[in-house]
Each structure stands twice: as structure tokens, then as C-alpha cells.
Amino acid sequence: MQLEATRRTSRARVLCISPVCAAPRWDLRSLFRAGHPHFGQTAGGEHDHMQAGSEGRSVSTNTLKRLRGLLSRALGRGREAALWQQMQKLHPWSYTPTHGIAWGRDGTSFPVVIDRARGCRIWDLRGKEYIDYTMGWGTTVLGYCHSEVQKAVRSAMGSAPLLAYPRPIQAEVQSLLERDFPGITGVAFGKNGSDVCTLAARLCRGYTGRKTILYCGYHGWGDFWAEQHGFSRSSIPERHPALIHRFRFNDTGGFMALFEQHRSDLAGVMLEPSGPWGGNDIGCEPDADQGFLETLRLATRSVGALLVFDEIITGYRYLEGSVQRARGVTPDLTCLGKAIASGMPLSALLARGDIMQVAFGKAHYGPTFQAEAWSFAAAKATIEVFHREPVALHVWKQGEALRQGIDEALRVAGIPGHVKGPPFRMSICFGEEQGEIRELQRTLLQQEILRLGVSIYNNGVMLPSYAHDDTTLERTLEVFRAALIIVGRATRDGSLAAKICIPLLREM
Ligand SMILES: Cc1ncc(COP(=O)(O)O)c(C=O)c1O
Known part of the structure; x- marks a missing residue:
């Protein structure tokens, strides 16, 4: 005992x-x-x-x-x-x-x-x-160790985490998702975002009998997506012709050109529907143009291909809980992960229509841990907080204040640059022409804010959460103001490199 x-x-x-x-x-x-x-x-x-x-x-x-x-x-x-x-x-x-x-x-x-x-x-x-501002790779919007989530997981621990049989808690989470994503007819669970993005790609191909996928954003480390990195960066054997192609966010013309090229073999279009990371030079893209999302919806439907919204970042972080809900554009498949279980490992693929019935049997999907119950308990508690409290609104408001504050600090410090992306996920981008100067500025900024006690991604990405209150925000902005003054002075007097005492953060 x-x-x-x-x-x-x-x-x-x-x-x-x-x-x-x-x-x-x-x-x-x-x-x-x-x-x-x-x-x-x-x-x-x-x-x-x-x-x-x-x-x-x-x-x-x-x-x-x-x-x-x-x-x-x-x-x-x-x-x-x-x-x-x-x-x-x-x-x-x-x-x-x-x-x-x-x-x-x-x-x-x-x-x-x-x-x-x-x-x-x-x-x-x-x-x-x-x-x-990294928030466990964005796995929590509520903040670390939210008391209700902790309590729910503790009480779930009275039973085994995983059985080979379904349990009521799984059905409860399914019902919550049905409520938040009306019209879904099938749900499959996984542990990581990559599980459900990979499943989504297989369902697109299985359902349509075609192979090509067009994408925009980051969709994990599964082979279907990582193969676009080529053999040398992914160790995935090259395929000719390639089966996956990238289009630029909000570039309706560019998308349509690619679409026309691949329409006869198009299985699906997968995208992060708001503000994907576009690389160091671009930072986080802006919010989606309504027309762009609608074009993708119409185009995919016109050739019987599936539209996949990867809402692994935007799910329960975007206003109204998802881009599809707020913007009224409904995809065929939705990928959820990250924040749905406030840091416990859970992801979900939501499907509409007959996709699951037609294609699931051809997808060879069966992760051992998919029905693990402690994460379901965390998800239930987390989603219930989302239903009750203005989480996304708070994140949006704090993100906006953060953007304005940092933009102002950049201006005062005399540094060209901006905070880019929608308020739920933004990145600080320096506007210098020369990449080497931008690298030095980013490195010195990172060094100084860490010294002063603020942590962000080393590519400048920041994810505000429900736990970032006004006092925290004010302290964050004090830190940025102080750090950016140092960066500004060092840029002007040519002492950036001399002031840096950490390894250079290279742009990728
Ligand atoms: C939009 C998006 N999709 C998919 C993934 C992959 O998720 P995971 O790392 O949980 O496999 C990520 C991870 O950052 C993501 O941001």
C-alpha cells in the first residue's frame, strides 16, 4: 500500500x-x-x-x-x-x-x-x-500546467493509459469535436500532427485514386511531405515526377497555375489556412485572403480532389476556434494537434462525407497509442475551457499588443523591420537588405532577450497564450525595448559581431 x-x-x-x-x-x-x-x-x-x-x-x-x-x-x-x-x-x-x-x-x-x-x-x-513564447512548440494555448487539465489527467491516472478497447472518454472527445466542427462524419486519432497529416495525404490518394498533392505550409515529418526536401535532406528516395508541389500562401494566381498543371492527377490540396511560416526572409505570412481560401475550395471540388486544412496550429488558437469556422470555408479533411490536449500527446483527423468509409481501409493506419486515455482526459478538460472562456480572443488581443509594442520598439531603435503574421503566431523580421546583417541582428537580439529573461524561437517566431497577461506583456516589451536599443546602436556603429557572444543564428 x-x-x-x-x-x-x-x-x-x-x-x-x-x-x-x-x-x-x-x-x-x-x-x-x-x-x-x-x-x-x-x-x-x-x-x-x-x-x-x-x-x-x-x-x-x-x-x-x-x-x-x-x-x-x-x-x-x-x-x-x-x-x-x-x-x-x-x-x-x-x-x-x-x-x-x-x-x-x-x-x-x-x-x-x-x-x-x-x-x-x-x-x-x-x-x-x-x-x-515557444509554449512547448505551441502545444499549449492555455499555458503550462493549467489547473483543470492537471486535475483531469490526475484523475484519469486512476486507470490504465491504454487498453486495446475504446473507452467512454474517447466518445466524449469525439462529441466535443463534432460540436466544434459541425458536419464531420469520421474522426481518427493519433499522437503527433505528422500522424494525421500523413493519414490525410493517404486518404486523399485512396479516395481519389490519384497521386499529386499541392501544399502550402509545414505538415510534419511524414514521407509524403518530407519527400519535397529531396533525398539529400530527407533520405527519402527521389520520385520522378515529384508527387508533391508547393504553392505560395495567398497567391491565388500561382495556385491556379499549379492547379491547371496537375488537375488530372490531383488528389488533394493541403494548407495551413492562416499565416504559415514562409522562411526567414518572409517570416509568418499574413492571415488568409477570403478569396484565396474560396478559390482553393472551388478548384478542388471542381476536379473531385480533397481540400485539407492543417489546423494543427490554428485549431483552438484562431478566432472562433478554427479558420474554417471563422471564415466559413469548409474543407473535406481537418488536421488537429498541438493545443487540443494542452501538451498531452493527441492529434485528430476529422473527415466529412464518405471519405472515411471509402478510403480508410486503404490507408493502413493503426498507431498503437491512438486510444490512450490520459490525453483524451486532457483534451476534454482543455476543450471545455475553450468553450467557457475567451481564450482565442485573449491570444489575439495580446498578440496584437505585442506586435504594436515590438514594431514601435523597432522604430524607436531605428531598425528597419516588422512583426509579421496574424497575432496568434508572429515572427520578428529584420528589414536589412543584407542577409549577413540580418543574421547578426537576430543573433544579438536573441542573446539580449535571453539574458533579460524572454524566450522565443530562434527564427523570431512567438506564440502568445492565454497565460500571457498584461503585466507579462509589459515586461516583455521592456525587454524588447532594451534589447533593440542595443541592436540598433550596434548596427549603426558596426559593432554587431563584436557584441555577440553566442554562435551565429543562421537564416535557413
Ligand atoms: C501546421 C503543422 N502541421 C503539422 C505539424 C507536425 O506536427 P508534429 O510535430 O506534432 O508531428 C506541425 C508541427 O509543428 C505544424 O505546425
């Missing part, structure tokens, strides 16, 4: 840390296992214990707090650097939002290994706090 209590509280404690955070984390328990010198003590009491490795040592909450303090001091630069090196050794492409930045030449550390997260804040191993 004691063991069971220990297990229960151990699970609860792990929940104090958000399930997804966009930087690597260090689980305290690993330190017990590693026999860290500060963790040799034990404490009595059945409650509030954390299991301490295979020997079953445990410590109380107070002891843990003391140890956490001790830990942040004891883990000096050497320890943090050693951890980073260890992780890099085992996983050399350990991609984080601040990828490439571990340590400055002057020894300053940047958020490399994160200890905990709450709301819109993350803390590194030494206890330094950052206001975060």
Missing part, C-alpha cells in the same frame, strides 16, 4: 511540470538515480513523497524545496554544461527553440535545460525565470 501511495504521489509530482516544454528538461528523479551527493537523505511520512530510484528512497516536500535551492546552486556551470554535452552525445540533433545556443563565449548560460514550467514561464536549472 505504501508503495502504491508513493507511486500515486510520484505521478502527481511529475504533473507539476508541464508535459511538453520546448526545451530539454531534467527530471529530478534522474539525479537520485545518478546518486547526486545532495540527494542521499530520506524523510519519513507517507504523503508527499517522491520515489527515489529503484531503492525506493523518498523525500518530503520541504526537503525537496530545500534540495531544489541547493541543486540550483550546486549545479554550477560545469554541471549544466556537462548535462548538455551528455544530451548532445546521445542525441546530437537535440533541437530546441534556442538551437545552437548553449553557452556564450563569456560563460553566460542560456535556457538549455529546463527544470519546470507554469503559465507562460519556464525556469532553467539554476532557477532563472523566462517569459516563454
